[in-house]
Amino acid sequence: xxxxxxxxxxxxxxxxxxxxxxxxxxxxxxxxxxxxxxxxxxxxxxxxxxxxxxxxxxxxxxxxxxxxxxxxxxxxxxxxxxxxxxxxxxxxxxxxxxxxxxxxxxxxxxxxxxxxxxxxxxxxxxxxxxxxxxxxxxxxxxxxxxxxxxxxxxxxxxxxxxxxxxxxxxxxxxxxxxxxxxxxxxxxxxxxxxxxxxxxxx
Numbered sequence: 001x002x003x004x005x006x007x008x009x010x011x012x013x014x015x016x017x018x019x020x021x022x023x024x025x026x027x028x029x030x031x032x033x034x035x036x037x038x039x040x041x042x043x044x045x046x047x048x049x050x051x052x053x054x055x056x057x058x059x060x061x062x063x064x065x066x067x068x069x070x071x072x073x074x075x076x077x078x079x080x081x082x083x084x085x086x087x088x089x090x091x092x093x094x095x096x097x098x099x100x101x102x103x104x105x106x107x108x109x110x111x112x113x114x115x116x117x118x119x120x121x122x123x124x125x126x127x128x129x130x131x132x133x134x135x136x137x138x139x140x141x142x143x144x145x146x147x148x149x150x151x152x153x154x155x156x157x158x159x160x161x162x163x164x165x166x167x168x169x170x171x172x173x174x175x176x177x178x179x180x181x182x183x184x185x186x187x188x189x190x191x192x193x194x195x196x197x198x199x200x201x202x
Contacts, residue, residue, distance in 0.1 A: 001068075001185045001189060003043075003044050003045045003046075003067060003068060004068055005066065005067065005068050005069060006044035006045065006046045006049050006065060006066070006067055006068075007065065007066045008049070008063070008064075008065055009064040009065060009066050009072065010063075010064055011061040011062065011063050011064075012061060012062045012064070013061050013062070013095060014098075015098060015099075015102060015103075018062070018064075018099075018103070019064055019072075021103070021104050021105040022105065023066070023069070023070065023071050023072045023105065024071050024072070024105055024107045024192050024194075025064075025071070025072045025073075025074050025103065025105045025106045025107060026071060026072070026073055026074065026106075026107060026108045026109070026110060026138075026188055026191075026192070027073075027074040027075075027076050027099070027100075027106060027108075027109045027110070028040055028073065028074065028075055028076060028109075028110045028112060029076040029078075029079075029096065029109060029110070029111060029112065029126060030078060030079075030111060030112030030113065030114075030123070030142075031078060031079055031114070031120055031122055031123065032078035032079065033078070034078065034112045034113065034114050034142055035112065035114070035142040035143055035173075035175055036050075036075065036078060036112050037050040037051065037075070038142075038175035039110075039112060039140065039142060039173060039175065039184075040065070040073055040075060041175075042173075042175055042178050042181055043073070043181060043184065043185060044065065044067060044073070049065060050063070050065075050075055060077055061077070062074060062075070062076055062077070062095065062099055063075040070194065071188075071192060071194070072105070074099075074106070076096050076099065077095060077096060079093070079096070079122045079126075096126075096129075097129060100129050100130070100133050100135060101133055106135060107135075107136070107191060107192055108135065108136045108137070108138055108188065108191040108192070109126075109130055109135050109136075109137055109138070110137075110138045110139075110140055110184070110188070111123065111126055111127065111130070111137050111138070111139055111140070112140050112141075112142055113139065113140070113141050113142070113159060113163075113170075114141070114142055114143055115141040115142065115143055115144050115146070115147060115152060115155050115156070115159070115172070116143060116146055116147065116155065118158065118159070118162055119159060119162045119163050123163070124162075124163065127163055136191050138171070138184070138187050138188065138191065139163075139165065139169050139170050139171065140170075140171045140172075140173050140180070140184060141155075141156065141159065141170045141171070141172055141173065142173050142174070142175070143174065143175075144172045144173060144174045144179060144180070145174040145176045145177055145179070152172065156170050171183055171184050171187060
């Protein structure tokens with residue numbers, strides 16, 4: 001998709017602080033340091049739309065971004081960062097689940113997995129929540145530039161078995177080469193039932 005406009009809307013910690021429901025929303029979630037901010041920046045075509053950090057666990061609020069005034073990308077807090085203060089770690093789960101359970105405009109969640117890692121307990125919990133609330137998952141494996149094609153294929157089999165999904169559902173992505181950007185956008189637009197040809201001509 002050709003992104004003409006990508007703007008920060010607001011941050012929120014509680015449902016009362018969410019922006020009014022309107023445009024369809026696609027949320028992004030994954031363990032800390034999985035490359036979530038980089039993925040959103042590449043998809044939006046805006047290098048600094050989401051602040052990236054070498055320190056995991058920096059996303060501590062739910063952040064909303066307007067894309068072309070047709071959909072909203074939502075950056076959820078990263079989970080699983082062991083060095084975060086215990087009180088903060090306890091906030092992340094309820095903050096994420098509250099959003100997943102009540103947000104009417106949420107249409108899909110991009111669950112981001114590091115292709116080099118076996119899915120964590122947090123990843124499996126996230127999949128359980130998505131099933132519970134009937135939210136379609138879009139599964140993206142990041143950092144593919146770190147592995148050869150053969151290694152990627154082997155890791156996809158391992159990851160798919162761990163999450164009990166077909167390996168064909170795993171969309172590869174590299175923030176370095178931007179590999180996978182178009183395929184991920186196609187899947188997002190398909191789930192939202194938005195015609196990419198119409199949107200690209202705007």
